[in-house]
Amino acid sequence: MIRSLFGLCVLLAAISTTAAQEQQSQNTSQLTIPFLEGAATLDGVLDEPQWQQAAKQSLVYVTEPFENTASPVATEVFIYEDGTSLFIAFRAHDPDPSAIRAFYRDRDLIFGGDMVGVKLDTFNDSRLAYQFFVNPFGVQADVIENEMTGQESDAWNAIWESAGQVNDSGYIVEMALPLRTMNFDEGQRTKVWGAEFLRFYPREDYLRISNIPRDRNNSCLLCQLEEISGFENATQGNNLAIVPTIVAGKSRSRDIYETRDWTYDDNQEVGLDVNWGITPEFTLQATLNPDFSQVEADVAQLSINNTFALFFDEQRPFFTENADYFSSNLNLVYTRNIGSPDYGAKVTGRVDDHSIGVFVADDVATTFLVPGNLGSSVAEIQESSNNTAIRYRYDFSSDFSVGVVSTLRKSDSYHNYVNGIDARYLITDNDTLRAQFVVSETQYPDFLFRDFCSEDCSVPQDFSEEALRTQRTDAFTGQAFRINYRHEARDWFFRADHYSNGEDFRADLGFVSRVDRSTSVIGGGYYWWNENSWWNRIRISGDWDIAHNDDGELLEKELEANVSIRGDYQSFAEIGYLRRDRAGLRLDPSTLAIDGNSDRFTERQWRMFVETQPNEILYLNSFMSYGDQIDFANNRLGERFFIEGEVELNVGQHLFVGGYFLHNEFDADNQPLFTANLLDARFTYQVDARQFLRLIVSYSYIERNQDNYIDAVDAESQDLGWQLLYSYKVNPLTKFFIGVSDTSFNDDSLTRLTSAEQSVFMKFSYAWLE
Incomplete structure (x- = not known):
């Protein structure tokens, strides 16, 4: 396999480097950006002389x-x-300024309303772009767009200035983007960047308005940016930010099933963050004694009737900054695994055709996934660990790139080392091929498997898949590989993928929850476009996939078909049908065999998703599913009705109300099994662009029919958590938080919801910039 992949990379490199020319779709026209002395005053009024001498563009194309x-x-x-x-x-001119959809929000939360902004590819190599957007009130949003992964991330935050003002003819926005916030090649005298200037205009349709047309027959979006030139005197200066932090908090917790006595804990910490632009191309981030507690609570999730571990997004700034430098086909760097480090350091950057990312951090404990093919769980070892991730990519050309990635985790009795190579080849404007091959070496503690036995580890029937996969006395190695092909054209698309994670493969710094599993997928779809009716796009799509374990035993086979329509009032609706044949739980838990050791079930489900934003006040979406699903608690086929959705209300310009809800109703053997409900409500009063007051309330209620379960379960269980938070942000690094939170539980052993954890906290950070 290694030889085959290496041969593929050599062949693609040869094809790419002998290509006669770059992509024909590249826009070769250039806009010259003038150098003018003096900074404009950002006040939403264009009365400075610099604006009269500035380069000018008009946004004339509606591209979406x-x-x-x-x-x-x-x-x-x-x-x-x-x-x-x-x-x-x-x-931004507007025939009806009263219809402008603008609200005071926290930064990065302005999407969906009126706003303007710019994309900047500072290396002009169609790999990565910085995005800066501002709404009519001057509220900011910044995003990193990664063409290599096809993803956008608003976790990146830069320090820049903006202002906005609504007037009788529309609104005006001004922004000043310090060059220190972006990596670029300072060595070139005249610099050529890729750029696109944008306006989003939400009315009956959500119009994306640009200065350049978009070719829907070109799947590479950043390849289509306009070129801007200039910046002869551009420098980044020292580009140093020193950010001391002060954290103070008080919390208490108790065992609500035993003594119920409170245990108190005080937390007063002083930490230090450093952001330094070592060169215009490379950035260092370092943190000492950081407080990595969650300022904002995760969106609530339910794991009922789910055998795999839940995924939570990373929200901590040290890890989210420049996280795209560590991206690859497999999710090998999932920093939520690092819970409480004392220090961390990260270097990221690009020079010429080279992109590099390195980070190191310790952790007071060691947490990782134990993956399987029918389920996964989280393991924790009470040993401090050292964690490292290294990512390097070389771009042979604008079409072909090769990268390597390594992650290392080590504690006293445990280690996991991962090394891989990956490649991306843009065969044509429409066709992309990605491949990755990864090897791992892992050593588990001798005692770890005991954490996953249901009762007595000496009894084979009390084992679980996780216990079997962690019952290892020596270090072991594993492999994983994946190949992805995509064809994306204006009217149709096609995909063919093959994924294989060997039974001994582990990626413990990442989020890889399935091993001993090989999956092949074929799918595609067709588009119909329309510009003269209430609908503007219809799509039909579907895929077929099949999965086996390493012994060739069938795990799952699935066929899915969908049809969707997008139309006026920013509406979207999709209906789909799924048929899945898959294995249930193992009948004999002491072996990992599938054939002869599991029942096979056929699930048939209808699904529907709807979404709309009919006006500036209301946004809603809902996903519904009805049909068969395996009852994993009792290893049988049941019938499920599932609905989840979001509702968002803009009440005036300052108040935002958002709610996420879930209802899961499950029957088996013609009897109710369980009903689960979840509500996550968020109320935010945004005083201005810098400060807000937010209340988050999360509540779940699960009711079970005990007579329909094989094992004993609680008839009822409840969870209630709330957090009240005040935030004041001068910029992403200078900010102040103060909050209070409470978490309560209830089940059959309690008579009511009982508080188990309470806390009050404060955090202050201040950025010295040089």
Whole structure:
């Protein structure tokens, strides 16, 4: 396999490096950005002389949901730079300013409303772009777009200035982007960047308005940016931020099933963060004694009738900053596994055709997934660990890239080392091939398997899949590989994938919850477009996949078909049908065999998703599913009705109300089995662009029919958590939080909801910039 993959990489490199020319779709026209002395005052009024001398652009193309149609509104853009910052202003005309959808929100939460902004590919190599957006009130959002992974992340936060003002003819936005916030090649005198200037105009449709047309027959979006040139005197200066932090908190917890006596804990900590632009291309981030507690609670999830571990997004700034440098096909770097480090350091950057990311951090304990093919669980070892991730990519050309990735985790009795190679080849504007091959070596503590026995580890029937996979006395190695092919054209798309995670493969710094599993997928779809009716796109799609374990035993076979329509009032609806044949639980838990050791079930489900934002006040979506599903608690086929959704309300310009709900109703053997309900409600009053007051309430209630379970279960269980938070942010690094939270539980052994954890906390950080 290694030889085959190496041969594939050599062949693709040869094809790429002998190509006669770059992609024909690259826009070769250039806009010259003038150098002008003096910084404009950002106040939403274009009265400085620099704006009269700035380069100018007009946004004339509607690229979504329509295909390069004429914009119904005029938007003028003014651009100049002064050697240290890029200044951009937008004059957004509107025939009805009262219809502008603008709200005071926390940064990065303005999407869906009126806003303007820019994409900047500072290396002009169609790999990565910085995005900066501002709404009419001056509220900011910044995003990293990664063409290599096809993902966008708003976890990246830069320090920059903006202002906005609504007027009688629309609104004006001004922004100043310090060049220190972006990596670029300072060695070139005249620098050429890729750029796109954008306006989002939500009315009956959510219009994406651009200065350049978009070719829907080109799957590479960053390849289509306009080129801008200039920045002869651009420098990044020292680009140093020193950020001391102070954390103070008080908490108490108790065992609500035993003594119920409170145990108190005080937390007063001083920490230090350092952000340093070592060169214009490379950035260092370091943290000492950080407080990595969650300022904002995770969105609540339920794990009932689910055999695999839940995934939670990373929210801690040290790990989210420049996280795209560590991305690859497999999720090998999932930093939520690092719970409480005393220190951390990260270096990321790009120079010429080389991209590099390195981070190190310790942890007071060691937490990781124990994966399987029918389920996974979380293991924790009470030993401190050292954690390292290294990512390197070399771009042979704009079409072909090869990368390597390594992760290392080690404690006294445990280690996991992962090393891999991956490649991406843009065969044509429409066709992309990705491949990755990874090897791992793992050593588990001798005692670890005992954490996963149901009762007595000396009795084979009390074993679980996780116990069998951790009952190892020596170090062991495993392999994983994946190959993905995508064809994306204007009217149709096609995909063919093969994934294989060997039974001994582990990626404990990542999120790889399935091993001993090989999956093949074939899928595709077709589009119909329309610009003269209430609908603008219809899509049919589907896929077929099949999965086996390493012994060739069938785990799962699935066929899925969907049809969707997108139309006015920012509406979208999709209906689908799924048929899945898959193995249930193992009848004999002391062996990992599937054939002859599990029942096979056929699930048939109908699914529907709807979404709409009919006006500036209301947004809602809902996913519904009805049909067969395995009852994993009792190893039989049941019938499930499942619905989840989100509702968002903009009450005036300052108040936001958001709610996530879930209802899961399950019957088996013609009797009710369980009913589960979940509500996550968030109320935010945004005083202005810098400060807000937020209340988060999360409540779940599960009711079970004890007579329909083989094993004993609680008839009822409840969880209630709430958090009240005040936040004041001068910028992403200078900020103040104060909050209070409480968590309560209830089950058959309690008479009511009982508080188990309570806390009050405060955090302050201040950034010294040089």
